[in-house]
Amino acid sequence: MEFCEFSEVEKQMLKEVAGLYAVPEGAYNFRVNGKSVSRKSSSNIDVNIVDGGLVINVKPGTKNESVHIPVVLSKTGLKETVKNTFNIGENTDVVIIAGCGIYNCGENNSEHNGVHILNVGKNAKVKYVEKHYGTGGGGGARILNPTTNAYIEEGAEVEMDLEQIKGVDSTIRKTTANVGKNAKLIIRERLMTHGRQTAESIIETTLAGENSAADIVSRAVAQDLSRQKFNSHIVGEGKCRGHSECDAIIMDKAQVLAEPALDAKSIDAELVHEAAIGKIAGEQIIKLETLGLTKAEAESLIINGFLK
Amino acid sequence: MLKIDKVSYKGILKGVGFDVFDNELVVITGPNGSGKSTLAKCIMGINKISSGKILFGKKDISKESITERAKLGVSFAFQQPVKIKGVTVRDLLISAGTNKPEKYLKMVGLVPEEYLERELSNTLSGGELKRIEIASILARDAKLMIFDEPEAGIDLWSFNDLVDVFKKIKKDHTIIIISHQERIIKLADRVLVLENGQVSRECTADEFLEEVK
Numbered sequence: 001m002e003f004c005e006f007s008e009v010e011k012q013m014l015k016e017v018a019g020l021y022a023v024p025e026g027a028y029n030f031r032v033n034g035k036s037v038s039r040k041s042s043s044n045i046d047v048n049i050v051d052g053g054l055v056i057n058v059k060p061g062t063k064n065e066s067v068h069i070p071v072v073l074s075k076t077g078l079k080e081t082v083k084n085t086f087n088i089g090e091n092t093d094v095v096i097i098a099g100c101g102i103y104n105c106g107e108n109n110s111e112h113n114g115v116h117i118l119n120v121g122k123n124a125k126v127k128y129v130e131k132h133y134g135t136g137g138g139g140g141a142r143i144l145n146p147t148t149n150a151y152i153e154e155g156a157e158v159e160m161d162l163e164q165i166k167g168v169d170s171t172i173r174k175t176t177a178n179v180g181k182n183a184k185l186i187i188r189e190r191l192m193t194h195g196r197q198t199a200e201s202i203i204e205t206t207l208a209g210e211n212s213a214a215d216i217v218s219r220a221v222a223q224d225l226s227r228q229k230f231n232s233h234i235v236g237e238g239k240c241r242g243h244s245e246c247d248a249i250i251m252d253k254a255q256v257l258a259e260p261a262l263d264a265k266s267i268d269a270e271l272v273h274e275a276a277i278g279k280i281a282g283e284q285i286i287k288l289e290t291l292g293l294t295k296a297e298a299e300s301l302i303i304n305g306f307l308k
Numbered sequence: 309m310l311k312i313d314k315v316s317y318k319g320i321l322k323g324v325g326f327d328v329f330d331n332e333l334v335v336i337t338g339p340n341g342s343g344k345s346t347l348a349k350c351i352m353g354i355n356k357i358s359s360g361k362i363l364f365g366k367k368d369i370s371k372e373s374i375t376e377r378a379k380l381g382v383s384f385a386f387q388q389p390v391k392i393k394g395v396t397v398r399d400l401l402i403s404a405g406t407n408k409p410e411k412y413l414k415m416v417g418l419v420p421e422e423y424l425e426r427e428l429s430n431t432l433s434g435g436e437l438k439r440i441e442i443a444s445i446l447a448r449d450a451k452l453m454i455f456d457e458p459e460a461g462i463d464l465w466s467f468n469d470l471v472d473v474f475k476k477i478k479k480d481h482t483i484i485i486i487s488h489q490e491r492i493i494k495l496a497d498r499v500l501v502l503e504n505g506q507v508s509r510e511c512t513a514d515e516f517l518e519e520v521k
Contacts, residue, residue, distance in 0.1 A: 289374040290384050291378060293375065
C-alpha cells in the first residue's frame with residue numbers, strides 16, 4: 001500500500017504517533033484497523049507476521065537503523081490485541097518507533113491492546129519510542145492498553161520514550177524490565193489527561209545483574225475530572241542503582257495517586273524514589289504575567305514545557 | 309514616565325508619592341520592612357493598591373492587570389527568583405520578548421550553551437537563578453525596569469558584572485532599583501528613602517552617602 005492511499009484521518013494519525021509524512025526509510029509495518037497493510041524488511045531488520053503479530057529480528061551488529069511499526073484504528077467499535085516480539089541482536093544500535101492512534105467518531109468503544117516483547121542482546125543499544133494519540137468526536141471511548149516487557153542482556157542499554165498527551169480516554173500501561181549485568185534502562189514517560197480520562201502507569205523493574213541501573217522519570221498533568229495512577233516498583237537484587245521519579249501537576253478537580261516502591265534485596269543496592277504532586281504555583285503564573293503573558297498562556301507554557 | 313500619587317496598601321504603604329522621569333535611574337532604599345518591595349509589586353500590579361493612583365506615561369494603570377502593565381512597558385525583576393519546572397531558560401527569555409536569548413545570558417555573565425536548555429528548577433543555584441531573572445528583564449527591554457535587590461544572593465564577581473550592566477543600560481532606560489548597596493546607590497540620579505511606608509527623604513546619591521557615613 002502506498003502512503004498516498006491512506007485516508008486523511010489515517011495520515012493524521014501516522015503523523016501524530018510516528019512523525020510520518022511518507023513511508024519511512026528502513027524497515028516498517030503499518031497496521032490499520034487490525035490488519036498489516038504495508039510491510040517491509042531491510043537487509044538487517046527482518047519484519048515477519050506470526051499468528052497475527054509481528055516478529056522483528058535485528059541482525060547482530062546492525063547500527064543506526066530504525067523500524068517503524070505504527071498502529072492506527074479509524075473504525076469505531078474495533079477491539080484488538082496484538083503481540084509483537086523484537087529480537088535485537090548483540091552489538092546493535094537501533095531505534096524502534098512504535099505508537100498507536102485511535103480515531104473514533106462513532107458511539108462504540110475502540111480499543112487497542114498492544115503487547116511488545118523486547119529481547120535485547122548483549123551490548124545492544126535500543127531507543128524505543130511509543131506515542132499514543134486519540135481523536136474523533138464520537139461518544140465511543142478511545143482505549144489504549146500497552147504492555148512492554150523488556151529483557152535486557154549484559155551491557156545493553158534501552159531507552160524508552162513513552163508519551164500520551166492527547167485524546168485517550170482510558171489507558172493502563174504496563175512496562176516491565178529485567179536488567180542484566182552492566183545493563184541500563186532509561187524511561188521517560190509523559191502523560192496528560194483531561195475531561196474524565198483515566199490513566200494508570202505500572203512500571204516494574206528488576207535490576208537483576210551486577211552493576212545494572214535504571215533511571216525512570218514520569219511526568220504527568222491531570223486536568224478537569226481526570227484520574228491518574230503511577231506505580232513504579234524497582235527491585236534491586238544485587239549491586240545496582242535505581243532511580244524512580246514521579247512528578248505531577250494537578251489541576252481543577254483531578255486526582256493523582258503516586259505509589260513508588262523500592263525493594264532492595266542486597267546491601268549493595270542503591271535505590272531512590274522521588275514523588276511530587278502539586279498545582280501550578282500562583283507565583284509561577286505571576287512571573288510569566290510580568291513578562292506579558294496572559295494567565296492561559298502562562299499555564300500553557302508551563303504544561304507544554306513540563307511534558308516536553 | 310511614572311507618577312506614584314498618594315499610594316497606600318494595607319497599612320504598609322501610607323500615601324507614598326514621587327515621580328520617576330524618562331531615562332532616570334532612581335534607587336529606593338530604606339530599612340527592612342519599610343515597604344520597598346511592596347511598593348515595587350504595587351507598580352507591577354502584583355499587589356492591588358488600597359488607594360491613590362499609579363500613572364504610567366499619562367495613563368492611570370492602577371486597575372490594570374499585571375499582563376496589561378507588562379504590555380504597556382513595566383517590567384519587574386523579583387528579589388527571590390521563581391522556579392518553574394518545565395520552563396527552560398530559553399523559554400523564559402523568549403517569553404520575555406527576545407529572539408536572541410544568548411545575548412542576555414552573556415550580559416549577566418552566563419555561558420548560553422550551558423544554560424539555555426536548563427529548567428528553572430533546583431538544577432540551578434540561587435545565584436544562577438538570580439542572574440537569569442535579571443536577564444529576563446534585560447531581554448524585555450521595557451520602558452520601565454524595576455529591580456528588587458538585584459544584588460541579593462549573587463557573588464561578588466557577578467555583582468561586578470551587574471554594576472557594569474546597570475552602567476551600560478542607564479543611559480537610555482528608565483530604571484528603579486531597590487537596593488542597599490553603595491555601588492548601586494552611586495549609580496543613582498536620585499535616591500528615595502522609604503521609611504514606615506512613606507518617602508522620608510529624596511536626595512542625590514552623594515548627599516545620601518554622605519549622610520549615612
